[in-house]
Amino acid sequence: NPKDIALFPQRNEVRELKKISGIWKFKKDAEDKGVEEQWFNGLKDFRSIAVPGSWNEQFTDMKNYRDWVWYETTSFIPERWKDEKVYIRIGEASYAAKVWINGKTVGEHAGGHVPFSFNISPMLNFGAENRITIQVENIFEFGRMPEGGFSSQAIADLDYFPYGGINRDVYLYTVPQKAHIKDITVVPSFKGTKGLMEVIVEQEGDVEQGSITVSGNGHEIDKNIQFVDGLAKISIKIPDVRLWSPEDPYLYNVKVVLGEKEEIDSYSLQTGVRTVSVNENQILLNDKPIFLKGFGKQEDFPLFGRGTNNPVIVTDMELMDWVGANSFRTAYYPFDEEYYNLADKKGFLVIAESPAVGLFGLNDTAQIKSIEGLCNQYMEEMILRDKNHPSIIMWGLANEPMENTRRKEGDTSKEEAYKMFADYMQRAKDLDPTRLVMYLGDSNGPSDWYDVADVICLNRYEGWYKTNGRINEGVQNISNELDQLHTKFKKPCILIEFGAAALPGAHAINPEMFTEDYQVELIRAYMQMAKHKDFISGVMLWNFADFKTTSSIIRMGGYNYKGVFTRDRRPKAAARYLKAEWKSDKE
Ligand code: GCB
Structure with a gap:
């Protein structure tokens, strides 16, 4: 049953948990x-x-x-x-x-x-x-x-x-035979000082009664719940609500109990009260504009590869704090849950992404059919697992969906690709109407699909793959493109991927490509351009750290060197540049 992954296993009076990694x-x-x-x-x-x-x-x-x-x-x-x-x-x-x-x-x-x-x-x-x-x-x-x-x-x-x-990690865990809590969905909102949590509890079993306790900010609210066909729904009012935000990442404790007199099962989670929305120019958190300063990240480190390692998770967030970042993307797949747990606590804003990367398959009908089910499955599993994290403000649902440029007349796959994609984006919105959705639009991809996204997210490598060595010309190109897209779609934009490779320690008087100096100049030019457009809601560098990739003539030694930190997390000149920019914004 796919629902078995909805709640991270936990140990309490009635549940046992053993890590067997x-x-x-x-x-x-x-x-x-x-x-x-x-x-x-x-x-x-x-x-x-x-x-x-x-x-x-x-x-x-x-x-x-x-x-x-x-x-x-x-x-x-x-x-x-x-x-x-x-x-x-x-x-x-x-x-x-x-x-x-x-x-x-x-x-x-x-x-x-x-x-x-x-x-x-x-x-x-x-x-x-x-x-x-x-x-x-x-x-x-x-x-x-x-x-x-x-x-x-x-x-x-x-x-x-x-x-x-x-x-x-691999775990063995137990839940009570008679009945257990299978899923909990908390949908927060607020009006003035009054907070609201709509809580949906799903059980496996047929217990009729239960209770929910929400505690935090000096209040403890207890409510009984009634199950009908295994489901219970309730709205819980929270007085003097303390909203979750990067400045005050406050978490409430939500405890669900199955059973009336006897505690048959129980589960506790931490979540925050906050809302996310957009207008034509801005992304709003709790009705106030936010600006994302952050990075695209990978799960990647020497020795463990993509294996989870808690010191890396802690260090990376520490380094993001150090440069004054407030956000990151889990490019291009759902990360280990500890990333989101820590982001909730530290107040990072997260764009959580699905593994639908490189959708080259939107080329013809057979290819569309072959991936449609998987796109939906992985998006659903991601939302099921991660929906209660206040840090996640947006779902990233695809990276660089591509178009077939060799279509012949009469080929309807273009319309089919759009339909599949629009349905897929809408399905995510239906599953979770409380968050924004986006995809990363490549310059070779369809430019008219942004109508299905809440935010226009561009990845552009002007000054690098295009207009290489000519940073100002490249940045002017993107500036023009952004203006056109905003005029057409009237949605906020994020410069979600841009960067230049820098070999650690390489310098030149005149910034040459692959030097740390060039990387700084390119980042500076993009960020200056972004400052002059009020519809840009974020700049997210590619990438937080150098990472391993496949061998090719543009990937020296098998690494992508667009990191602002090295793969072992030493700062390049760009990290100090960002620190100076982002920390001074704060002060
Ligand atoms: C892109 C891709 C990203 C690459 C990046 C690059 O557009 O979205 O996966 O790593 O360019 O560095 O080439």
């Missing part, structure tokens, strides 16, 4: 013979791998490996878990995975960057060690998301490294 057994299966040879009954001749962590970084012979592998670990399951429903939750496995417990099939999942969860009670031995086996592959092919199969040489058709493996 660590060093696991691991084996390559390039010929895909493991299932036939029943490797799920115990791996032989294995090596060891860290979970979470990408295999590409951990093994010298697996840098570009994308085929099948096997993971195995064991975990003791106590006798007392017999009376509970036991689940396994895998934070993400790129790209597809199959799971066995004690040699018995549990289930499978396709799609990286999002968690998946299975009820494993029927396969467990209680009061004993249990064997957990996960088969993973990261094959890149047509009809997957992100899409593959467009170029035969590169190992990926996108500009980040397609790391494989179990890249996030």
